[in-house]
Amino acid sequence: MTAATLRPHRRLARLGALAGLLVTVVALLLAPATPVSAHAVLVSSSPAASAVVPSAPSEVVLTFSEPVRKVAGKIRVIAPDGARADRGEPSFSDTVVTIPVDPSAGRGTYLISYRVISADNHPISGAFTWSVGAPSTPPTDSGSDTRADPVVETGVKVAKYLGYAGLLLLVGPALVLGALWPRRLDRRGPARLAWVGLGVLAFATLAELWLQVPYTAGGGLFDVTGAGFGDVLGGTYGTAHLVRLGLLAAAAFLLRPLFAGPVGRTDAIILAVLGGAALFTWPLAGHPAASPAPAVSVVVDAVHLGSMAVWLGGLVMLGGFLLRLADERELGAILPVWSRWAALSVAALLLAGTVQALIEVATPSALVDTTYGRLVLAKIVLFALVIGVAAYSRALVRRRTAAAHPAPVRRAVWVELAITAVVLGVTATLVQTPPARSAAEVAGTPDTFFTTTLSSPIYSLQVELDPAGRGNNSMHLYAYTSDNRPQPVAEWKATAALPSAGIEPIDIPLLPLTDNHASGEINLPASGEWQFRFTVRISDIDQATVSATVPIR
Known part of the structure; x- marks a missing residue:
């Protein structure tokens, strides 16, 4: 033309x-004007989980750490007889969700299951029970699945x-x-x-x-x-x-x-x-827009993504076309320029990734205690391997032999791309995983309430003990997969022992409430550092035991 x-x-x-x-x-x-907030967690409820109240409430109130949005038909209250006890649509007001309940549903144990959407567009789901008058056999809810x-x-x-x-x-x-x-x-x-x-x-x-x-x-x-x-x-x-x-x-x-x-x-x-x-x-459609520092998170995530696209996209062009088609004179002019581009892109990746990790992970312990943190560690290890290969490629370019003999550079480029293909897979999983900072947002529970999360190779177990004191205690166990989805359980076992007082392991009777949630009652006769052991079987051959030390006052 x-x-x-x-x-x-x-x-x-x-x-x-x-x-x-x-x-x-x-x-x-x-676009609607929506508030910026973090990955929501349930911080309290009325009635509280496992509570026994004297009379049936006319409403159930859920309070989350941040504003949430409704998922149609996914908040249900089941009465002791298995019938629906919720009446009408729940109302959403900032962080509070109010569910109208039929106060004449009777005495016994109620089950509530919920699924809502947090500000970073990820669903939040869960379930718990409370009782009116006295506990009874918990109902089941076959009509709602929050998973x-x-x-x-x-x-x-x-x-x-x-x-x-x-x-x-x-x-x-x-x-x-x-x-x-x-x-x-x-x-x-x-x-x-x-x-x-x-x-x-x-x-x-x-x-x-x-x-x-x-x-x-x-x-x-x-x-x-x-x-x-x-x-x-x-x-x-x-x-x-x-x-x-x-x-x-x-x-x-x-x-x-x-x-x-x-x-x-x-x-x-x-x-x-x-x-x-x-x-x-x-970043505007994911975690960064809902971080504690949204402006910083959005910018560094965009920089991180752009640097990745420049670096890896350039590697594809280098390995797929230029090193194969360009002559020695052309490569002599192209490779030094590309080497500088790659160095700048990698530096931007490292800086932006570090800032984003500091914001999303929040604490050093979260790096190893949460799925998000472990994925970040995996990404760091893979990225370090890529940096090593990239440094080798850059050394070849600096020797000025790459233009005449491009084969070693081409091999290094394809190794970089192979590793970064795995990095992209980890990243795709990472952006769908609740940030580690969310896992650290524990509900504001009273001092007499004990909760912890125990990890095994095949599941993680959230343990709640109330009031974690001498006498009668209520226990709730929630099993999750490695990517924080509810883990169906075939069999639950739990024991409690106090070796310092000569108390041998006591079996804790557990009643499954849902496929990933069980509860039980135990009387702890003495104060001290009690040793709890939990064995969870998820199939005919897969089971694992985890343990926790619980201070009982």
Whole structure:
């Protein structure tokens, strides 16, 4: 094309980009103003868990650490006879959820199960019991399941992974074609790769919107309704994804001339602005927007994501095209520039990742005591391996032998990409895991209440003992998987002993309330450091025993 024929095409591309931006602005204007908050946890309830009250309440009140949103039909109160005791729709006011209850439902033990949505768009679920007059056999609730569908949970992680992969496959070719691509080489291969990346990213964004409906509601893959979609699109999560789609549409019009040949400074600046804006849609739809320092978290997460896309996308272009097609003279000019880019990207990754980890993990102990912290540690180890390989590649470039003998560099590049593919998988899981700071937000319980979480290779066990004193005590056990989902249990066993007083292990009778929740009553006759042991069997062959020392006053 001549310069005269290129001008109308570029004007058309800019008009297309402007149309995409208008779609983005409309999505932003329609976005609701929602408060910024952290991953919510239940801090108290009335009646309290395991409490025995003299008369039936007319309402149950749940108080969370941060504002929550409703999931239709997922808050239920079951009376001692197994019938529904809740009446009408629960009301949501900031951090408080109020559920009207039939006060004539009778004496005995009640069960409440709930599922709500926290500010970072992750579902929060749980269940507990209380009694009117005196405890009875706890009812079961076969009509409500607050657990997330495992297929949907896996699908969400796969969609996140595809989104990251599409982003780097788009950013890498666009950046290299715009700044490093030799004029004599055909641009069709990288252009096709970039279009694939754009398509994968758009598909992943749409898939995330679809999956968010059953993910929040706790349904199956195809349990998607118009009302559910409306709820998702009306929140910050849906708005961020719609904005991303609008920005991708706007960028697509400017990418076509870039893939055909060099573009002017104006188009390059517009593309950079669109790309930078799109990066912010990831943190705005996840944990960073709900962190204790949202402005800092959103910025560093966008920097972290952008640095990843530049580095890994550039590696794909280097290993897939440049080291194979460019001659020695061209590589001699390209590799030093790329080496500087990679060094800056890695430095930005390290800085942004460190800041984000400090905010989300909160305490050193949370690194090893929470799933989120352990995933961060795994990511650090993998990243250290990548840095080692990258340092080797950089050393080859500095020796100025890589241009003449690119094979060692090419091998190092593919090793980097192989390890970082695993890092992306860990990241896709990490963004779906409640931050470690949330695990540290323990309910404001009285001093006489004991709670702890015990870990084994096949489950984690939350233990609650009330009042943790001499005499009668109520115990509640909750089993969870390694990714914090309810773990169905086939058999529960528990014992308590006080070796210092010569008290041998006492069996604690346990009654399953739900498939991951059991309770029991025990009389502890003396003060001291009691040794509790819990054996949980989750299948015919899988069981593990954990223990805890509980101070009894």
